[in-house]
Amino acid sequence: MAKKHDIPQHCNDCSSRTEGIFCGVDSEALNDLSCHKITNVYKKGQTLFVEGNPPYGLYCISKGNIKVTKMGLDGKENIVRLATDGDVLGHRSIFTNQFYSATAIALEDTIVCFLDKKYILKVVQNQPSVASHLIEKLGRDLGACEKKVASISQKSVFERVAELLLLLKESHGTETEIGWKIQLKLTREEMASFIGTATETLIRCISELKEEGVVTQEGKNIIITNEEKLLEFARLSY
């Protein structure tokens, strides 16, 4: 969990330095970025930006986890994306000149760097590597969205739960003696909203996976003990 003393003073000191859209910039540009960025620690539950409000700039996650949510007509919050170390948020609204299409909320204490709109547009123009990494990121995000849409329409809830656990294992998994421990603390409700199902249904599916010996639980953390079988259950095409 991020603490105030973990705040990197310079972009070079950032633990996510080699990830994200700024990984290819030269040292001079990085010094300039470091002078312009504003870094804060967002506590769990604090919002970075709100759906429907105007954008100010780009948010770069140095350390921690953010959930990106959209409000349904029923007033329920649905997680559309999870962002972690090295990810950027708020970029689409800047380039499309539209209001934020979702709300970003810290899942835990998270170090976030902010770069204002004017500055980031200038950087994208002057640093081709930033532009190309941004395009790459947009491409990957679009691919992930298409996959999610296909999953919701083509897969059963059980398969979607299995797929979600594999996704979380990729982004937040740590290998332990008994399997892959998912380090991200999401409530069952949040997990359910991410895959578009009811909390009770998700809980039932996880229980079934436990009975199959595919997953186990250590406190609130889920551990994947049989990844091969989980892949079968998820019916992934790779």
Next chain:
Amino acid sequence: MAPMKKKANILSLTEIEVEKIKDFGELNHYSKEEMLIYKGHVPKVSFVFLDGKMELQRNYESLLVENFCIVGLHELVEELPFKYSLKIFPGSKCIVLNKSSLVEIKNIQGGLGSVLANFPLV
């Protein structure tokens, strides 16, 4: 000046000064309630409040920000933590001044530049 307003480094501007600032900042309309600055955070941008409802909050204290007041400017320039939380309510509008805009304002001759010269480095 009320103690809370003074502690929060809020500067009141005239209508003419606000009109000049509009050229450098961005006019924003808020449709949702939002915490613009959290207590203890360095402001990402500063806000010139125009209309609607904007509130400073700390523990059990709260203060409504008056129209044509600039909030968060000193802390943004000096990279200091803001002593209050700042909340904006639906239907409000304000001008947003970011770091890049402040550099532009700093470079203009007299007029607006001299007004903002009360704050260091601006």
